[in-house]
Amino acid sequence: xxxxxxxxxxxxNQFGQHxxxxxxxxxxxxxEVLTVVGGSGSGKSVLMRSILGLTQPTAGSIQIYGEDVxxxxxxxxxxxxxxxxxxxxxxxLFSSLNxxxxxxxxxxxxxxxxxxxxGDIASLKLALxxxxxQTAETMPQSLSGGMIKRVALARALALDPxxxxxxxxxxxxxxxxxxxxDSLLQTLQQALGLTVFLVTHDxxxxxxxxxxxxxxSQKKVLVVDTLDKVAAYQDRWVQAYFHGPRGRAVSNQxxxxxxxx
Amino acid sequence: xxxxxxxxxxxxxxxxxxxxxxxxxxxxYIDLKKQLANLGDVPQSVTCNIESMKKLDxxxxxxxxxxxxxxxxxxxxxxxxxxxxIDTVINACSNQEPPLPPKSNxxxxxxxxxxxxxxxxxxxxxxxxxxxxxxxxxxAQVIGRPSRWRVTAFVAQLEETGLNALPIVAxxxxxxxxxxxxxxxxxxxxxxxxxxxxxxxGFSFLREFAVLLTAIMLAGRTASAFTAQLGSMKANEEIDAxxxxxxxxxxxxxxxxxxxxxxxxxALTLVAMASGIGGGMVISALTLDISxxxxxHIFERDTGINHFWVGMIKAPVFAFVIAxxxxxxxxxxxxxxxxxxxxxxxxxxxxxxxxILLDALFxxxxxxxxx
Numbered sequence: 001x002x003x004x005x006x007x008x009x010x011x012x013n014q015f016g017q018h019x020x021x022x023x024x025x026x027x028x029x030x031x032e033v034l035t036v037v038g039g040s041g042s043g044k045s046v047l048m049r050s051i052l053g054l055t056q057p058t059a060g061s062i063q064i065y066g067e068d069v070x071x072x073x074x075x076x077x078x079x080x081x082x083x084x085x086x087x088x089x090x091x092x093l094f095s096s097l098n099x100x101x102x103x104x105x106x107x108x109x110x111x112x113x114x115x116x117x118x119g120d121i122a123s124l125k126l127a128l129x130x131x132x133x134q135t136a137e138t139m140p141q142s143l144s145g146g147m148i149k150r151v152a153l154a155r156a157l158a159l160d161p162x163x164x165x166x167x168x169x170x171x172x173x174x175x176x177x178x179x180x181x182d183s184l185l186q187t188l189q190q191a192l193g194l195t196v197f198l199v200t201h202d203x204x205x206x207x208x209x210x211x212x213x214x215x216x217s218q219k220k221v222l223v224v225d226t227l228d229k230v231a232a233y234q235d236r237w238v239q240a241y242f243h244g245p246r247g248r249a250v251s252n253q254x255x256x257x258x259x260x261x
Numbered sequence: 262x263x264x265x266x267x268x269x270x271x272x273x274x275x276x277x278x279x280x281x282x283x284x285x286x287x288x289x290y291i292d293l294k295k296q297l298a299n300l301g302d303v304p305q306s307v308t309c310n311i312e313s314m315k316k317l318d319x320x321x322x323x324x325x326x327x328x329x330x331x332x333x334x335x336x337x338x339x340x341x342x343x344x345x346x347i348d349t350v351i352n353a354c355s356n357q358e359p360p361l362p363p364k365s366n367x368x369x370x371x372x373x374x375x376x377x378x379x380x381x382x383x384x385x386x387x388x389x390x391x392x393x394x395x396x397x398x399x400x401a402q403v404i405g406r407p408s409r410w411r412v413t414a415f416v417a418q419l420e421e422t423g424l425n426a427l428p429i430v431a432x433x434x435x436x437x438x439x440x441x442x443x444x445x446x447x448x449x450x451x452x453x454x455x456x457x458x459x460x461x462x463g464f465s466f467l468r469e470f471a472v473l474l475t476a477i478m479l480a481g482r483t484a485s486a487f488t489a490q491l492g493s494m495k496a497n498e499e500i501d502a503x504x505x506x507x508x509x510x511x512x513x514x515x516x517x518x519x520x521x522x523x524x525x526x527x528a529l530t531l532v533a534m535a536s537g538i539g540g541g542m543v544i545s546a547l548t549l550d551i552s553x554x555x556x557x558h559i560f561e562r563d564t565g566i567n568h569f570w571v572g573m574i575k576a577p578v579f580a581f582v583i584a585x586x587x588x589x590x591x592x593x594x595x596x597x598x599x600x601x602x603x604x605x606x607x608x609x610x611x612x613x614x615x616x617i618l619l620d621a622l623f624x625x626x627x628x629x630x631x632x
Contacts, residue, residue, distance in 0.1 A: 127353035
């Protein structure tokens with residue numbers, strides 16, 4: 001079996017007259033962190049939603065572990081979905097359930113666990129993302145932004161998926177919280193052997209966690225490669241993104257420790 | 262692809278041996294937990310054979326950790342990545358505080374809930390009075406300055422709360438008028454006094470039914486709308502945005518709604534009186550052979566104008582209470598969609614309760630002054 005987790009081929013997405021993707025190809029390898037960047041409106045979220053089956057593409061094929069997910073029946077699709085965890089941008093925690101119930105819900109629904117077992121696993125997942133037992137009983141409304149992201153990550157990990165989709169996980173977090181989230185993600189990714197599809201604008205995150213970077217531009221994947229090679233790619237947008245004032249600041253920071261050696 | 266996880270205990274060559282195999286994943290959690298429970302206590306000297314183990318995830322590690330303990334778990338011949346996994350889970354488990362013990366028994370919990378409910382009740386009423394005061398205060402600030410009257414907002418609210426509610430209020434009171442006339446006709450004919458059906462319908466609608474039914478209709482229709490509108494604005498931080506721009510949300514949002522209610526509820530009450538008496542008149546004509554002309558003549562002769570005023574005086578009071586409760590609940594919404602729902606329910610229940618309570622107090626008062 002190949003080590004390609006997700007293969008997107010010739011994807012086309014169109015809303016009315018507006019074409020978002022045309023002839024888009026992308027591979028995500030097993031066990032890597034692939035970061036997807038692109039300007040606002042370049043279709044990062046649409047790409048993620050297409051892979052997740054939340055948006056039906058106009059044309060093209062999407063394979064997850066070699067299965068063409070667009071051709072699957074609803075029941076088969078559900079089986080594939082159980083292997084993917086999603087962290088939505090605003091967390092999307094169920095506001096009528098407390099934190100523990102939020103994480104326990106997929107366990108109870110999919111695996112038929114009773115409340116005790118599901119609560120047990122939920123507590124472990126909370127501990128994995130660094131939250132204490134007291135948080136388990138609180139309602140999502142009373143959580144801070146950083147805690148919401150952590151709980152959402154715990155919920156995404158509830159079924160121990162192989163593939164994790166993250167939509168701007170550090171957006172709206174302070175730099176310290178964002179940094180902690182990045183290292184948490186890195187630890188879990190390495191420990192659990194996750195394949196991560198990360199959509200982000202946060203240059204710090206890109207430098208810290210990503211194995212490869214894909215740039216979405218001109219309706220397709222402009223370039224996908226390791227960070228150094230992408231940053232050196234000759235394109236006006238890519239250059240402005242990685243070598244603008246913000247990009248420079250981050251890359252300098254990342255270089256400094258190496259100079260020290 | 263998938264293989265059920267299993268665990269066996271056997272003794273070979275005088276040594277205890279545990280054989281673990283298959284997928285130790287969350288999908289088989291329930292089954293594995295049962296197997297572990299059947300296994301009972303494992304002797305410390307046991308050796309583990311995991312050659313046929315396929316997959317391991319956090320749930321599987323959690324089970325093994327509980328069954329075998331940390332020491333044994335770390336000794337298992339696993340891949341580096343699986344050791345990473347085990348380290349991470351063990352770290353998380355050891356940092357994990359024991360789950361909080363259930364605080365107290367059911368009776369104490371019940372008392373606690375009663376206490377919380379009572380203190381909330383008190384606090385809510387105090388907040389409501391505070392909100393009423395704040396609204397009146399901003400009304401007093403605006404009243405002398407016509408340039409700050411929100412005429413457009415007021416007219417829009419008037420259309421929504423008054424005009425749009427007119428058909429349903431008229432229909433409802435017409436039907437209740439007919440029902441009251443039916444009741445009167447049935448009961449009073451036993452005494453040969455069916456002519457007094459006219460008085461029954463007239464008195465009841467002028468004094469009570471018209472204003473009460475209208476107020477209850479508007480409490481259900483408008484108070485909920487006010488709460489939902491203001492609540493979703495609050496959830497969307499629009500109210501904070503107004504405050505931050507130095508604008509007074511009470512003046513912009515609450516005053517037009519309260520004023521619109523103060524105008525539309527009395528107006529609708531008037532319609533409700535006419536419509537209810539109309540309903541009684543139709544039934545009288547159909548079942549008691551009392552012609553509309555006779556009905557109106559007796560109605561005019563027997564019913565004093567004071568009954569009309571008893572009904573009308575209550576209308577603005579109810580209007581004020583309903584509008585204030587609706588807006589106040591809207592401002593109390595916090596964040597979530599569920600909160601909007603809760604407060605909408607609460608605003609309808611509270612305003613109907615207050616309307617009926619006030620109506621009872623009014624009835625006592627008017628009885629005492631012989632109106």
